[in-house]
Amino acid sequence: MRRFLFIFSTLFSTFFNAQMKPNLIPYPQSLTLQEGKFIIPETLILNDKLPKEETEYFKKRLGSQVKFQSISSTEKVHVMYMQIPQPKIPVNPEGKKESYSIDISPKEIFISSDTKQGYFLALQTLIQLFEEHKEDGAIPAMEIKDSPKFAWRGMHLDVCRHFFNVDEVKQYIDYLAMYKLNTFHWHLTDDQGWRIEIKKYPKLTGIGSKRKESMIGAYVDNTFDGKPYGPYFYTQEQIKDVVKYAQERHITVIPEIEMPGHALAALAAYPELACTKGPFESATKWGVFDDVFCPKEETFTFLENVLDEVMTLFPSQYIHIGGDECPKTRWKECAHCQKLIKKNNLKDEHGLQSYFIHRIEKYVNSQGRKIIGWDEILEGGLAPNAAVMSWTGVNGGIEATKSGHFAVMTPGAYCYFDHYQGDPQSEPNAFGGFTPLEKVYSYDPVPVELNAEQAKYILGVQANLWTEYITDFKQVQYMIFPRLMALSEVGWGTADPKNYKEFESRVIGQFKVLDKMGVNYARSIYNISGKVIPASSAIAYELTVSQDPKGIRYTTDGTEPSLNSKTYQGPVNIIKSMTVKSVYFENGKLKSAVSSQEFTVSKTTGKKITLDQQPSENYSFGGAFTLVDGIIGNTRQLGKTWLGFQGKDVVATIDLGQKTGFSEVYFNTLENKGSWIHLAKSAQIFVSDDGQKFKMIKEIGKEEIQSSKGKIKLNIGNQNSRYIKLKIENAGIIPAGNPGADSKAWLFVDEIGVN
Known part of the structure; x- marks a missing residue:
């Protein structure tokens, strides 16, 4: 040694x-x-x-x-x-x-x-x-x-939606080094900007590195700042400098060049690479777009030339080629694509996606490198030597490893740091989801479905930072800290969710270091967390804080809490509609932001509820009980108060405990087509006295749901039943002309109330 x-x-x-x-x-x-x-x-x-x-x-x-x-x-x-x-x-x-x-x-x-x-x-x-x-x-x-458990312990940074300069990227790499992460995944191209100089194709940065404006606020607002963005890109000399800087810290830089989708910035520069004539422009909105690379010979020549320059700059074994969220709309309408499908005996456009990835992998392999891509590269069959980065859940990683392919686990439910990490009402605007520190710390990168031999193909774990709503580096710091510390311990293999509070105390100890460095970390750990729990009265609101809970003060009448307000001594019973506001004091000094939660109590609040199908792991906070916890969902914040179902109907059965009179049912669904979220297609309401035989008492269709903009309140006449069942139908496959066309739509549902 x-x-x-x-x-x-x-x-x-x-x-x-x-x-x-x-x-x-x-x-x-x-x-x-x-x-x-x-x-x-x-x-x-x-x-x-x-x-x-x-x-x-x-x-x-x-x-x-x-x-x-x-x-x-x-x-x-x-x-x-x-x-x-x-x-x-x-x-x-x-x-x-x-x-x-x-x-x-x-x-x-x-x-x-x-x-x-x-x-x-x-x-x-x-x-x-x-x-x-x-x-x-x-x-x-x-x-x-x-020694670490996992060989791949990574952090990703998207510099396409918002750009960060070389000094900021180096700071990011320093943060990884501090906590023993060893892989920096640099997301360099996307619809909204091309950020790497390619000398053979100067228009990529001359045109593709800028956009005319940027979306601001929540996606549902559909508002823009009207300000030109860019040109922003890294020269090849700057790339070399960053790679060297990372190498000195024993960190591997993995470049990502997106294909075949997320290509609008490239097509704006070279429209001949598309299936249609264009013209195109770098995207000003977030989301997914129909115009993608067309799998013709000139496209492959272009991409091979780009990859040649990329591989010269980056010595990493793996080159990330994206492969995610590629709509097939243009390919379905393209005569060349349809001819290619027939010529190569491909099953469909998903087979064409596999053909595309195979072509790229063969070229990358010929240069002595390997490809890694998001789990959509599994579509139509995985390329022979490809590794999978499993983001939509764990299934991509499971499928890859069971077939002898390496996988990096990065499921959105645990590893997307663009999600909220504290109470969404007191956090900066984020993409959605709710991924607090404790949830990151609880993640095990090895799925339970794998045996010991299959588990050897799990390379490790990575967290991703997408920057649609992250406009400056201070907010980058805010979103990764302290969650990066939890990821660090998960990747090292010493995380113990049973002892989370002990880990939390070590995190607080590390804050002194971040303070000295001037890092703008999230202080959500100090804020009060609220959790709705069943209670004999209906529900109760349990408040927790990382310090002594005796420092919590709260009100239930909507007024701002102070040091003289009620001292928290246990869960607050919620027996009527009210607003609970709470703060934390230490030694008489205010230490937290105000946490506020409004409750709307109905006859279903706190009652037993079952779901025929479970929500997506990304949007499952609180499980089925979320639909009867007395909290109406905030349409701009999808994290804690909505359940999300991709391609699934919602069938919820609520047991009121005894025969109960009611005449009104309400619930909300959400529309945000840019994020593939569509209003429900229909809804039916059923009642039963025994929980076995149900009678439908109300049905509404798409037009009524759309006219109400998803906020459903139905008069169902006088009913007297113990059980009520709602079937809320998912929109199904997203139609052409919409972001995510041909993919399964998301259905988001919040509180189901009965009066």
Whole structure:
């Protein structure tokens, strides 16, 4: 093993038993506290033969906390040194190039690793220990033996919807390095902008790197800022600079060049690559668009030439080729595409998608590289050597691994950091969804459906940051922190959801570091979280906070809470329509934003409810109970208060407990076609006394639902039944001319109420 030794010029021994778990993220695989502590000296003595780049990084990170002195390892003094293995001995026989160990005693700090990469990761651990103990001046004695569970621990950044300059991208890479992530997925092309210089095709950046305006606010508002955006792109020299910067931090940069869909910016520059004549322009809206690359020879020549320049800039084994959300509308109408389908005996346009991906993979493989793509590359059959990035859920990863393909797990329900992480009412505008810190921390990248052999094909885990609603780098910081810390521990393999509160305390400890760096992290962890729970009275509202819950103050009359308001002592009973507002005080000082929740109580509130089909994992917060929790969904915030179903009908049965009189039923569905969300096609209401035999009492069609804009309130006459069932029909396959044409529509439903 290569050995790295820290010993300091001023040491003395003191013995103690540390009671606190070290504030390390990700937490090591093995950490044993020892007696004594290591006193941090004024001067740290380093051997001059240590790996230069890694050691310089270490010195810069510690900054003015300690001074440094370099000496030769031949001198008989306390030093940090490295022992080089014999060249003929395999450096990494077990493939654990990121393994390391650290022994901290009252006399020395000793690092062992086979590789510079392991040494670098060990330094990250030491930096965290130095930062944690800089005030008390002593690090507890301990022994650490550590290595990651997963080889791919990644973060993605979309620079197409909104652009971030080189310095900001480097900061992003620094954040990954701090928490031992090793892969940076750089999303460089999309409908809204082409961000990488390709010398053979200058129009890609000359035309495709700008758009005439940008959508602002929620998608349903359909409003624009009227301001030209761009030109914004990275020159090839800037790309090289970023790649080198990442390599110095042992981070692999994976470029993504989208195909065959998400291609409008490229088609704006080179319209001859489309199925129709155009003209085209870079998209000003978010979403999915029908115009995509046409699978003709000139298109493949273009893409091969682009990939040649990309592969010259990026030494990564994998090249990401997108492959997601490719509408087949244009291909269905294209004579060339239909002829190609027949010529190659393809089943349909999905087979043509597979043909496209196979062509690209064959070329990339010929250059000694491999492709990875979003799970839609499974359509029509997976290319022979392709890896899958599973985002729509876990099924793509399961299908890939069961067929012997590698997969990176990045399901939207856990790994999309453009979702809300706190109460949507007090958060900046986000894409949707609700993915709090605890949910990220609970994720296990290995699906339970896989056996041990299949699980070996799970490369790892990644989180994605799409930037439709992220307009500057401060908001990038806000959206990734502290969730990046949870991802870090999940990828390292030491996350333990049962001990989430302990992890949360370590996160709060890390905030001091982020404060020092000037990082704009989300403080949602300090805010009060509310959860509706069943109660004998109907429902109750349970409030939790990361600190002492006795600091919570709340009101139920809609007034703003203060230090003199009611002290929280347990779940608040909700027996009538009301608004609960709450805040958190610590030592008499306000520490949180105001959390506000309005309740609308009806005869179904808190009652037992069952669903024939379960919602999508991305939009399933609270499960079926969400539909009877007394909370009306906010049409601009899809995270906590709606259930989302893709391609499925909603069939909900509610048990009122006893025969109950009622005459009105209400519920809402949502329309946001840009996000593939369509109003219900129809709805039927049934009643029953025994829960077995149901009688339909009301039916409404598409026209009535559309005229009400999805806000359904129905007079059903005087009823007296124990059970009520609603069947809300999904719109089905999205028709041509709409974003996501030919895909399954989403149906979103909120509270089902009865009066």
